[in-house]
Amino acid sequence: MDSHLITGNRRSLAGFAPTHFSWRQEGAVGVVTLNRPERKNPLTFESYAELRDLFRTLSQVDEVGAIVVQGAGGNFCSGGDVHEIIGPLTRMPMPDLLAFTRMTGDLVKAMRACPQPVVAAIDGVCAGAGAIMAMASDLRVGTARSKTAFLFSRVGLAGCDMGACALLPRIVGQGRASDLLYTGRSLGGEEALQWGFLNRLAEPDALSDQAVAWAAEIAAGPNFAHAMTKRMLHQEWAMGVDEAIEAEAQAQAICMMTQDFHRAYHAFVAKQRPEFKGD
Structure with missing residues (x-):
């Protein structure tokens, strides 16, 4: 790109140090790790926003060719933190609630709009907003012990959260998506592979390495x-x-x-x- 076009159109993630999740680069692969293992890596208001901002920034980053999203400690993500998100939501007025739901949807929009293919590495619990992040990724590799659940109906909410009613039927089909969104039941790894929600299965100890290797293979392409x-x-x-x-x-x-x-x-x-x- 000509030098006069670079300003404002290209950014580097050198030195990037997020507050609410971990980030590292392995060659041309950027690795996002949700890193609250003691709580099964739940999301907070702050982590939603910081993840959204990262994926928006990636549209201006040339040095990263693919992304891996994973969780620490044997789980992917347990969804919105019950104490730091769910509790406060019960006390918010409608304008604040709408601002929140739009922000969470903006994370999915940013993941879909970033040019880099996103590989989700799914182990253990993958629930609620965690299941949405997995769904919003381009490719998914999981373990047999992974449990993916769109839990919204279990807490009195509609399954139409963060684009689930648009995206999930395109991945697994309308009937299977209806099953998951109405019941909130867990989708095990083997069934998720059969349904096409997961592209591949890996052993838990090899999951991260295989996801990064797959992302590196993609990043080495055009x-x-x-x-x-x-x-x-x-x-x-x-x-x-x-x-x-x-x-x-x-x-x-x-x-x-x-x-x-x-x-x-x-x-x-x-x-x-x-x-x-x-x-």
Whole structure:
């Protein structure tokens, strides 16, 4: 990118040190770890906002090609903290409640809008807003002992939280999504794999390493093209087939202008493996 376009359009996460979760970079992979293991990694008002802001920032970050989201201590995320979120919500007036639910939805919007594919590494408890974060990720690798539950009906709330009624049926189908959202029951790892909620299963001790390795494999690919694929997967939900075909024609023509496309061609001719650089 020309130097005069960099200001305001590109950012670096060098030195990034969040307050409410852990962050590290392994090569081109950014790893988010929800890190309150003594409470099964619940979310707070502050962690929602900080996660939202990170995923928004990632749209301006070139050095990260894929993201892993995981939890510490053998669990993914138990949802909103009962004492720090649920209790205060029962005392809030409607305008404050709407501000909160919009903020939580903004986290999902940010995860879907960031150009990097997001891999969720799911072990143990994955409930409520934790299940939503897993759902909002692009890919999911879990363990047989993982238990994913959209618990909203268990606390007197609708299953339509943070986009669940739009996203979950597209992953597992309308009937299965209805089952999970009406009952709030737990979806075990084996069943989640059969249903297509999980893409892969791993042993608990290998989960994080396998998720990072998968993300690294993706990040080593053509990141500009991956970002286009993610955008099209999201946008085409609201398109008819003809509109989707035209949108993909335009998107693919743009990708054909990239240096990654040209590198891949020349590497193929030379019988070499292409080195993608995301430009």
